[in-house]
Amino acid sequence: MEKLVVSGEIAGKKYIFETGELARQANGAVVAKCGDSAVLITAVAEESAKEDLDFFPLTVNYVEKAFAAGKIPGGFIKREGKATDFETLISRLIDRALRPRFPEGFTNETQIIATVLSLENENRTEVLALNGASLALSISNIPFNGPIGAVRIILKDNKFIVNPSSDIEEADINLFVAGTEDALIMVEGEAKEADESKVVEALEIALKHIREFIFLQNELIKQINIEKIEFEPKQLNQQIKEEIKANYIEQIEKAIFIPEKLNRKRALKKLREEIQDKYEEDISDIFKEIVDERVRYFIVEENKRIDGRGPKDIRPISCQVGVFKRVHGSAVFTRGETQAFVSTTLGTGEDEQIIDSLTGEESKRFMLHYNFPPFSVGEVGFLRAPGRREIGHGYLAERALSAVIPSEEDFPYTIRVVSDILESNGSSSMATVCGGSLSLMDAGVPIKEAIAGIAMGLIKEGDKYVVLSDILGDEDHLGDMDFKVAGSANGITAIQMDIKIAELDFEILKKALLQAKEGRLHILSKMNEVINAPREELSPYAPRLLTLQIDPEKIRDIIGPSGKTIKNIIDETGAKIDIEQTGNIKIFADSKESLKKTEDIILNIVKELKEGDVCIAKVIKILDFGAIVELKPGSTGLLHISEIENRRINKVTDVLKLGDEIKVKIIKIERDGKIKVSKKSAE
Numbered sequence: 275m276e277k278l279v280v281s282g283e284i285a286g287k288k289y290i291f292e293t294g295e296l297a298r299q300a301n302g303a304v305v306a307k308c309g310d311s312a313v314l315i316t317a318v319a320e321e322s323a324k325e326d327l328d329f330f331p332l333t334v335n336y337v338e339k340a341f342a343a344g345k346i347p348g349g350f351i352k353r354e355g356k357a358t359d360f361e362t363l364i365s366r367l368i369d370r371a372l373r374p375r376f377p378e379g380f381t382n383e384t385q386i387i388a389t390v391l392s393l394e395n396e397n398r399t400e401v402l403a404l405n406g407a408s409l410a411l412s413i414s415n416i417p418f419n420g421p422i423g424a425v426r427i428i429l430k431d432n433k434f435i436v437n438p439s440s441d442i443e444e445a446d447i448n449l450f451v452a453g454t455e456d457a458l459i460m461v462e463g464e465a466k467e468a469d470e471s472k473v474v475e476a477l478e479i480a481l482k483h484i485r486e487f488i489f490l491q492n493e494l495i496k497q498i499n500i501e502k503i504e505f506e507p508k509q510l511n512q513q514i515k516e517e518i519k520a521n522y523i524e525q526i527e528k529a530i531f532i533p534e535k536l537n538r539k540r541a542l543k544k545l546r547e548e549i550q551d552k553y554e555e556d557i558s559d560i561f562k563e564i565v566d567e568r569v570r571y572f573i574v575e576e577n578k579r580i581d582g583r584g585p586k587d588i589r590p591i592s593c594q595v596g597v598f599k600r601v602h603g604s605a606v607f608t609r610g611e612t613q614a615f616v617s618t619t620l621g622t623g624e625d626e627q628i629i630d631s632l633t634g635e636e637s638k639r640f641m642l643h644y645n646f647p648p649f650s651v652g653e654v655g656f657l658r659a660p661g662r663r664e665i666g667h668g669y670l671a672e673r674a675l676s677a678v679i680p681s682e683e684d685f686p687y688t689i690r691v692v693s694d695i696l697e698s699n700g701s702s703s704m705a706t707v708c709g710g711s712l713s714l715m716d717a718g719v720p721i722k723e724a725i726a727g728i729a730m731g732l733i734k735e736g737d738k739y740v741v742l743s744d745i746l747g748d749e750d751h752l753g754d755m756d757f758k759v760a761g762s763a764n765g766i767t768a769i770q771m772d773i774k775i776a777e778l779d780f781e782i783l784k785k786a787l788l789q790a791k792e793g794r795l796h797i798l799s800k801m802n803e804v805i806n807a808p809r810e811e812l813s814p815y816a817p818r819l820l821t822l823q824i825d826p827e828k829i830r831d832i833i834g835p836s837g838k839t840i841k842n843i844i845d846e847t848g849a850k851i852d853i854e855q856t857g858n859i860k861i862f863a864d865s866k867e868s869l870k871k872t873e874d875i876i877l878n879i880v881k882e883l884k885e886g887d888v889c890i891a892k893v894i895k896i897l898d899f900g901a902i903v904e905l906k907p908g909s910t911g912l913l914h915i916s917e918i919e920n921r922r923i924n925k926v927t928d929v930l931k932l933g934d935e936i937k938v939k940i941i942k943i944e945r946d947g948k949i950k951v952s953k954k955s956a957e
Contacts, residue, residue, distance in 0.1 A: 275293070275294040275298065275498075276294050277292060277293070277294040277295045278292065278293050278294050278494055278497055278498070279291070279292045280490055280491075280493040280494045281490075282486070282489075282490045282493075284436075284437070284483060284486045284487060284490070285425070285435075285436035285437050285483055285486075287308055287309070287397070287437060288308065288309075289306070289307070289308050289402075289405075289487070289490065290305075290306070290307040290308070291304055291305070291306055291307075291405075291406065291409055291490065291491065291494055292304065292305040292307070293305070293409075293410075293413060293494065293498075296314055297314060297316050300316040300317060300318050300410075300414075301317050301318050301319055301414035301415055301416055302316070302317040302409075302410035302411055302412070302413045302414025302415075302416065303315070303316045303317070303410055304406045304407075304409045304410040304413070305391075305406070306402035306403070306405060306406035306409075307402070308397040308401075308402060308437075309394045309396060309397040310392055310393075310394035310397070311390075311392055311393055311394045311397035311398070311399055311402060312390075312391045312392040312402075313388050313389065313390050313391065313399050313402040313403050313406055314388070314389045314391055314406075315386065315387070315388045315389075315403060315406035315407045315409075315410045316386070316387050316389075316410060317384070317385075317386050317407065317410040317411045317414050317416055318384070318385050319382045319383065319384040319385075319414075319415075319416045319503070320382045320383040320384075321382070321503070322382065323380070323381045323382050324381045324382070324383055325381075327381040328558075328559070329381075330373065330376055330380060330381060330384075331381060331382075331383040331384065332369065332372070332373055332376070332384045332385075332386070333383075333384070333385045333386070334365045334366075334368045334369040334372070334385075334386045334387075334388075334407075335357070335361075335365055335385070335386070335387045335388070336361050336364040336365040336368060336388045336390075336400075336403055337354070337357075337361060337387065337388065337389045337390065338354075338358070338360075338361055338390045338393075338399075338631075338632050339354065339389060339390055339391065340354060340632065342390045342391055342392050342393040342632060343393045343632040343633070345632065348630060358629075358631070359665055359669070360631060362662050362665050362666070363665065363666060363669055364388075364400050364403065365662065366662055366665075366666045367400060367404065367450060367452075367460070367462055368386065368388065368403060368404050368407055369386075370460050370462075370772050371404055371422060371424060371452035371459050371460040372386065372404075372407060372408070372411070372418075372422070374459060374772070374773065374774050375418055375419045375420055375422060375459070376417065376418060376419070377417050377419065377505060377507060378507060379505075379507035379508050380417055380505055380507075382416075382503065382505075384416060386407050386410070386411075388403035388406065388407060390403075390632070393632050393633075395440070395633050396439040396440065397439065398426065398437070400424075400426070400450065401424055401425060401426055401437055404422075404424040404452060405423055405424055405487050405491065408420050408421040408422045408423065408424075408491060409421060409491045409494060409495070412491060412495050412500075413494065413495055413498050413500060414500075415500065415501055415502050415503050416502070416503060417502050417503055417505050420491075421488050421491040421492065421495065422452055422453060422454055422459060422484075422488065423452065423453065423454075423483075423484035423485065423486070423487030423488045423491070424450065424451065424452040424453075424484065424487065425437055425450075425451055425480050425483045425484055425487070426438065426442075426448070426449065426450050426451075427447075427449050427451060427476050427479060427480045427483075428441075428442060428445035428446075428447060428448045428449070429445060429446045429447035429465075429468070429472065429476060430444060430445045430446060434475070434476060434479050436479065436480070436483050437483075446465060446466045446468060447463070447464075447465045447466075447468050447472060447473065447476055448463050448464050448465070449461060449462070449463030449473075449476055449477070449480065449769070450462045450463055451463075451476075451477060451480035451481070451484065452484070453480075453481055453484045454484075454488070454776070455484075455485050455488050456776075456777055457481075457773070457776065457777040457778045457779075458477060458480075458481060458771070458773060458778055458783070459772075459773050460771065460772055460773065461477065461769060461770065461771040462670075462769070462770050462771075463673075463768070463769055463770075464673040464674070464676065464677065464767060464768045464769075465677070465761075465765065465766045465767055465768070465769070466677050466765075466767070467677060467723070467761060467762050467764040467765035467766065467767060468765045468766045468767075469765050469766075470765075470766065470784075470787040470788060470791060473766055473769065473787065474780065474783065474784055474787065477780075477783070478780065508559070510559055510560050510563060511555060511560065514553060514555065514557060514560055515560045515563070515564065518549055518557065518560065518561065518564060519564060522545065522549060523564075523568070525545055526542075526545065526564060526565060526568060527568055529541040529542045529545055530542070530565060530568060530569060530572075530580055531580055531582070532580075533580075533581045533582060534611070535611050535699045535746070535747070535748075536652055538580070538748075542565065546558065546561045549561065566752040569748070569749075569752055570733050570735060570752065571735075573585070573733045573740050573742070574733055574735045574738050574739070574740055575738075577740065579742070579746075579749070580746065580748060580749075581610070581746065585740050585741060585742050585743065586743050586789060586792065586793070587743065587744075588609070588728075588743060588744045588793055588796055588797065589609050589610030589611075589612075589744055590609070590610060591607075591608065591609050591797060591800040591801075592606075592607075592608040592609075593605065593606070593607055593608075593708075593712060593800060593801055593803070593804040593805075594606040594804070595712050595713070595715070595716040595804055595805050596716050597615070598617075599813075599815075600815055601617045601618075601619070601813075601815075602617075602618055602619050602620050602717045602812070602813045602815060602816040603617065603618035603619075603713045603714060603715070603716040603717020603718070603719070603813065604616070604617045604618070604713055604716060605709045605710075605712035605713040605716055606696075606709065607705050607708045607709035607712060607801075608697070608705075609701070609705055609708075609744065609797075610699060610700075610744075610746070611697055611698075611699035612695075612697055612698055612699050612700060612701055612702050612705050613695070613696045613697035613698075613705070614693050614694070614695055614696065614702060614705040614706050614708075614709040615693070615694045615696055615709070616691060616692065616693045616694075616706060616709030616710050616712070616713040617691070617692050617713060618689065618690070618691050618710075618713040618714050618716070618717035618719065619689075619690045619691075619692070619717075620687045620688070620689060620717060620719075620812070620816045620817060621687065621688040621689075621690065621817070622687070622688060622817060622850045622852060622860070622862040623639075623686075623688065623852040623860060624688075624850065624852065625688040625690070626638060626639050626688050627641055639682060639687075639688045639689065640672070640675075640676060640679050640688075640689045640691075641672065641689070641690045641691070642668050642669075642671050642672035642675065642690075642691040642692075642693070642706070642710060643660070643668050643690070643691070643692045643693070644660075644664050644665075644667045644668030644671060644693045644695070644703065644706055645660070645664060645692070645693065645694045645695065646663065646664050646667075646695050646698070646702065647694065647695070649696075650695045650696055650697055650698040650702075651698050667702065667703040667706065668693070668706075670703050670758065670760075670768055670770050671693065671703055671704075671706040671707045671710060671727070671760075671768075672691075673767070673768045674707045674710075674725055674727055674760035674761070674767045674768035675691070675707065675710050675711065675714070675721075675725055675767070676767075677725075677762075677767040677768075678711075678721040678722040678723050678725060678762065678767070679714075679719070679721060680719065680720050680721065680722070684720065685719060685720055686819060686821060686860055687719075687817075687819065689714070689719060691710045691713060691714065693705075693706035693709060693710060698747070699746055699747050700729060700744075700745050700746040700747040700748075700749065700750055701727075701728070701729035701744060701745065701758070703727070703729075703758060704726075704727030704728055704729050704758055704760060705727075706727075707725055707726065707727035707760045707768075708725075708726050708727060708797060708801060710725075711724050711725040711726065711801065712724075712801060712804065712805060714808070715805045715807065715808045715809065716805060716809060717808075717809070717812065717813065717816065718808055718809040718810065718811060718812040718813070718816070719808055720808045721808060722762075723762035723763065723764060724762060724763075724798055724801055724802065724806070725760060725761065725762055725767060726760065726761070726762075726794050726797040726798045726801060727758060727759065727760035727761075727768070727794070727797075728743060728744055728758070728759055728760075728790050728793040728794050728797060729744065729745050729750070729756065729757065729758045730742065730743060730744075730745065730755070730757040730758070730759065730786050730789065730790050730793075731745035731749045731750060731753040731754075731755055731756065731757070732753055732754045732755035732757070732775075732778075732782065732786065733749075733753055733754060734754050734775060734782075739782060741782065741785050741786045741789050743789055743790070743792075743793040744793060753774070754773070754774050754775045755771065755772070755773050755774065755775075755778070755786070756770075756771070756772045756774075757769075757770075757771045757772075757786055757790070758770040758771070759787065759790040759791075759794065760794075761791075761794060762798075763794075763795060763798055817850070817862040817863065817864060818862065818863050818864070818865065818866060818868075818869045819860060819861065819862055819869075820860075820861045820863075820869050820872075820873055821858065821859065821860055821861075822858075822859040822861070822873065822876060822877070823857055823858055823859070824857045824859060824876075824880045825857055825880065826855065826856060826857040828857070828879070828880040829853055829855070829857065831879050831880060831907060831908050832851075832853065832859075832876060832879055832880065832907075833853070834907055834908065839879070839907040839908070840853075842907075843872060843875050843876070846871075846875070847863065847868050847871050847872040847875070848863065848864065848868050849861050849862060849863040849868050849869065849871075849872040850862040850863070851872070851876075859876065861873060861876070878906050879906050879907050879908070881906075883905060883906070883909060883940060883943070883949065884940065884943070885940050885941065885942065885943055886939070886940060887939070887940045888937060888938070888939045888940075888956050889905045889906070889937070889938055889939075889940070889951075890935055890936070890937055891903035891904060891905050891911065891913075891935070891936055891937075891938045891951065892904045892933065892934070892935050892936075893930050893931065893932055893933060893934040893935075893936065894910070894932070895932075896926055896927060896930065896931070896932060897926065898926070899914060899915050899926075900912060900913050900914040900915045900916075900917070900918070900926060901913045901918075901926055901930055903936070903938060903951060905938075905940075905949065905951070909949070910949070911938065911940065911949035911950060911951040912948070912949070912950050912951065913938060913951050913952070913953060914950070917941070917950075917951070917952035917953060917954055917955070918930065918953050918954060919953065919954050920954045936953055937953070937956040937957065938951040938952060938953050938956050939951060939952050939953075939955040939956040941955060
């Protein structure tokens with residue numbers, strides 16, 4: 275294929291898409307460029323389908339190469355290793371946007387790889403990667419209902435900016451949005467307690483620019499003669515389906531409305547096995563379709579959900595705090611059959627996470643980690659390193675709470691929140707948000723507001739639709755939308771939306787946001803009944819903190835030659851000491867006594883000695899005519915034999931010995947800095 279290129283200006287930036295030159299053996303390959311940033315996106319699918327799969331085997335890998343930013347990887351191996359959290363999160367974004375656009379029943383193993391080949395900090399690559407992935411699939415022979423487009427939009431200084439060059443961290447709203455020409459597909463982002471109307475406005479603006487990316491992709495697509503893989507979706511035996519409905523529909527509906535998840539699952543499995551015995555053909559897919567259809571029917575036509583709730587009803591909520599005393603902060607948040615144990619641990623500056631990315635090294639003082647053990651869904655499984663889902667859910671909850679975490683100046687601790695899901699039946703990431711908020715308050719972290727999260731769903735049949743609050747796991751799987759919204763009573767702090775249908779009217783989106791707000795306020799009221807403000811005192815097991823400001827010129831005195839002085843302080847007090855170049859010193863200790871002792875030592879080191887001061891000095895050298903005493907690290911004084919006592923003494927050793935700590939008074943500071951002290955004057 276000859277090289278084909280299209281380009282166009284979108285939101286003030288020039289975007290270029292090329293194909294036909296690189297990675298020509300892939301089913302589809304595109305190089306997406308903006309400025310000096312460039313991403314190669316490839317799409318490859320197996321020629322034959324995977325048999326007996328009930329899911330689409332799609333793998334998406336977003337890969338950052340160190341050479342793209344002119345860097346050599348750190349460590350001993352000097353090559354790229356396992357995916358970073360950022361790479362994993364972008365891979366998930368691309369996957370979630372693309373997956374709904376493949377035809378249902380397509381099971382050919384498919385892989386998308388987006389490789390960053392060149393990086394300019396002013397032009398972020400996730401927008402290039404997703405638009406390029408859409409185009410690579412669209413010009414390949416892989417069945418794909420595209421193209422789709424994607425943009426990042428932020429609100430800063432009350433102005434919306436599409437695909438910003440920088441200042442994302444300072445934005446009041448920061449959203450990554452994907453969609454078709456007519457509707458949104460996926461939304462991921464955060465906000466600083468934003469009003470729902472502002473979020474909707476941002477999404478409407480994003481959709482306009484998404485259309486521009488789709489137009490640009492179509493300019494290239496129409497230049498290529500594309501023959502897609504022949505694909506015939508699996509057809510269910512309608513005769514058997516009607517027979518099962520005629521003979522078993524009452525039993526199926528009875529099992530559907532068993533409120534408890536595991537009991538419902540067991541009952542449906544037993545019934546399916548009973549029906550299967552009457553047929554030679556596998557009826558699993560037929561049975562599932564009947565169950566899904568009946569659940570959707572009852573929701574749309576009768577506003578009745580499988581656990582008996584109405585569309586807006588929230589499951590029963592239980593909150594506990596201070597569950598385990600040795601933990602700095604802890605909470606158990608239970609909503610229906612979803613339960614999260616969330617802990618908060620406070621640490622020092624040494625505990626900050628150091629992140630080495632293509633854009634440079636940075637530190638992170640607030641972390642949230644999410645764990646999903648197999649027992650939470652009654653299963654047996656291997657305990658491995660966190661997977662993509664766990665990283666994604668943890669990051670969503672972290673962003674939800676980040677908006678209310680106090681600044682380092684107000685609360686100079688490193689904060690780690692860990693959520694262990696103990697039970698799961700839908701919305702465990704939002705239970706993590708609620709439990710995390712409670713846990714932070716229990717730890718005494720002065721967060722600005724309590725934060726709660728809720729997962730919203732949608733069932734749409736023709737022109738009829740029902741928006742569901744606080745969805746169950748089953749409602750997520752068979753529903754048309756998974757819409758997670760977290761925030762305070764004042765506004766939204768995090769949002770994640772995945773759409774499984776072709777179109778989502780903005781009126782439905784607005785309704786879902788307002789209904790989510792109602793649910794969020796209800797959940798917050800339940801949380802506030804247990805704890806409605808951060809505790810005034812930290813846990814007795816949390817490190818104590820004191821901040822001092824000294825003259826930066828005195829830092830060398832505290833550190834001492836080869837770090838000897840500060841090491842001695844740490845050995846003596848057991849405290850941790852963080853010293854910044856500005857002269858700001860943070861002292862962390864396990865007790866108030868240790869904190870005070872460390873403070874006294876440091877203040878003694880940095881204070882300016884003057885005539886008339888009385889100090890506790892240490893005898894470090896015995897002379898024939900007196901002694902040398904250490905007034906503070908780095909400062910010594912001469913104690914003449916005549917100044918030891920108010921009587922004549924023959925030998926210094928008759929009164930003093932090495933290591934003695936004595937009270938002395940500074941009686942003279944010479945021009946050259948030499949100090950003379952007196953023991954008898956101090957007494």
